[in-house]
Amino acid sequence: MVGLIIELIGRKTLIGFGVGLLVGLLLGWIFLGWLVFPVKWTNAAPVDLHPGYRELYLDLVARAYAADRNLDVQRLLGERWSTAQLQETLQTMVNKAGPAEVKRLQDLAQALNLQVSPTGAVQPPPPKKGGVSPLLQICLLSLLFILVVGGGGYLFLLRRGRARPAGAQPSISATVQPTAWAGEAEKPMAQFVATYTLGDDYFDPSFSIETETGEFLGECGIGIxxxxxxxxxxxxxxxxVWLFDKNDIRTVTKVLMSDHAYNDEGLRTKLAPKGEPVLAQPGQTIDLETATLRVRARVLEMQYGTGNLPPNSFFERLVVELAAWQKEGEAAA
Incomplete structure (x- = not known):
């Protein structure tokens, strides 16, 4: 019966039909399953997030717990966290965190009955002795030498090709001695200066705001x-330009714009969700305020770059000074 059907339809026609069916299934699966009706994940728990976002979520929980020790951290973390997973994630975060962040993460770990502490880089185990012949060892060492020399020369040429423009200087960000500010009765409790120069594509300095006794109050900074x-x-x-207050558990942000961005309706609309727009001008002051902190940022120097882009559209250099005060009544509290 099957042979009769094959003879009636034709072997080539049947093969063509099978191939067409297979190709149609594959194309339909790709087009419908990936483009038209793709799988969408919803209501994921924090433990199901990407490792980077899990760390970000734990950092937010640590900040919240630092502000209010009565919080139920187990409820904030959600379900299905294993002890080993929490331990590993917190340890990874502590190993690459600053002093203020380490203290917050250790407090969170203690609340979860865990112990984490900063550790140095893990040393690789010593190589096992094997039966490699001296001739093979010489060949391997020669190959390694060639790779090191060739790789070093390539990196050297690559760095020369990507050198900073002539006259450009590295960005500098530092804590400075607090000085009196116009309109302020007292000197700031902390003062910082952040300097951006063209070519620093990872410009994102942040500064801890602490009391004289070292109590962490919050952070401020500036970034691209x-x-x-x-x-x-x-x-x-x-x-x-942003300010984080541990007692407010939120970040206040304002956007310092070039003349071109400030007057471009499209750019202003795009940046509006990030914060209130402020036109960058020498001497311009930006005020940020949270529940217990105030930060004033002042443009000390600025210079626009030149080129094929619209005039006054991007910065060649920008120096911003940030000063922080604790609100009246909070210091006594």
Whole structure:
């Protein structure tokens, strides 16, 4: 019966039908399953997130717990966290965190009956002795030498090709001695200066705000918000100036814009969700305020870059001073 059907339809026709069916299934699966009706994950628990986002979520929980020790951290973490997974994630975060972050993470770990502490880099185990012949060892060492020399020469040429523009200087960000500010009755409890120069594509300094006794109150800083154009280095047209208050558990942000970005309706609309827009001008002051902290940021120096982009559209250099005060009544509390 099957042979009769094959003879009636034709072997080539049947093969073509089978191939067409297989190709149709594959194309339908790719088109419908991935483009038209893709799988969408919803209501994921924190433990199901990507490792990087799990660390971000634990950092937020640690900040919240630092502000209120009565919080139910187990409820905030959600379900299905294993002890080993929490221990491993917190230990990884502690190993790459600063002093203030380490203290918060250790407090969270203690609340979860865990112990974490900063550790140095793990040393690789010594190589096992094997029966490699001296001739093979010489060949391997020669190959390694060639790779090291060749790789070093390549990196040297690559770095020369990506050198900073002539006259550019590295960015500098540092804590400075507090000085009196106009309109302020007292000197700030902390003062910082952040300097950006064209070519620093990872400009994102942050500073801890602490009392004289070392109690952590919050953080402030400035970072790249938006760049325009293409190619390296980034042509930064706007920066974010921000303040985090541990007692407020939120971050207040304002966007410091170039003249071009400030007057471009499209860019202003795009950056509006990040914070209130402020036009960058020499001497311009930006005020940020939370529940217990105030930060004033002042533009000390600024210089626009030149090139094929619109005039006054990106920064060649920007120096911003940030000063922090604890609100009246909070210091006594």
């Amino acid at each position: 918000s938006e760049a325009i154009g293409v190619g390296d280095p980034k042509k930064v047209t706007a920066f974010e």
